[in-house]
Every structure is written in structure tokens, then in C-alpha cells.
Amino acid sequence: MLEQIFVEIDNLLKQGNIEEACEMIKFISSYQLTDHQQYLYSRYKEKINNLKKEHLLKENINSEEKQNKMKNRLSILQEARNQLYDCEKIGKNTLEHLDSQNEQIKNIHDKTGNVNSNLSSSSKLTTRISSWWR
Numbered sequence: 001m002l003e004q005i006f007v008e009i010d011n012l013l014k015q016g017n018i019e020e021a022c023e024m025i026k027f028i029s030s031y032q033l034t035d036h037q038q039y040l041y042s043r044y045k046e047k048i049n050n051l052k053k054e055h056l057l058k059e060n061i062n063s064e065e066k067q068n069k070m071k072n073r074l075s076i077l078q079e080a081r082n083q084l085y086d087c088e089k090i091g092k093n094t095l096e097h098l099d100s101q102n103e104q105i106k107n108i109h110d111k112t113g114n115v116n117s118n119l120s121s122s123s124k125l126t127t128r129i130s131s132w133w134r
Helices: 002-015 018-028 035-133
Strands: none
């Protein structure tokens, strides 16, 4: 019967089911074991402990990788936010500059209207004066 349990433990470990294999090893420890069974018990227990350690190390490495990815993503988001802030600042400055240019154009248009009016008056006066001198 114990031999079948050892075979089952081996199958569980091959499938990566460490927790069930661990439970079965605990179950075996309650039995009176022969020397050979005690040897198998020790070997499987050591194998399970090593697999648990490997699993924990992988989880720790994965956790560190996830933390590094999260830090990297956070820095990318912060950089994007800074760029967005800079774009908004440039947009405000551009809008203010365009407003200023719009005012200048309106002033130029008004002055051009005055200049045209003055030129028209000057042209009429010049025409009158030139007809008087002829």
C-alpha cells in the first residue's frame, strides 16, 4: 500500500502538484516504515521541500519583475503627464500670442482704413489744386 502512495507522490510531483504531494508525505509519516520506505520518504520529503523553495524563489523573482515593470510603467506615465503639462503650457502661450497678433491685425486694419480715408481726401485736394493751377 505505501509503495502505491510513493508512486502517487511521484506522479503528483511530475504534474507540479506540490501541495497534494506534501499532504501525502504527511500521511505516510504516521506509518511505521521499513528502512527502504524511510529512505523513499526522506528523498521525497527533500524533493518536495526543494520544489517548494524553487516555487517561492520563482514567485519572489516574478514579484520583483512585476515591481520593476510597475515602476517602469509609473515612470512612463509620469513622463507622459509632464509632456502633457508642457504641451498645455505651450498651447496657452500660443493662444496668448495669437490673441496679441489678432489685436495687432485689428489695429493695422483700423489704421489702414484711416490711411485710405486720408489718401482719398488728399487725392481730392490734389485734384482741386492741380485744376486751379492749370
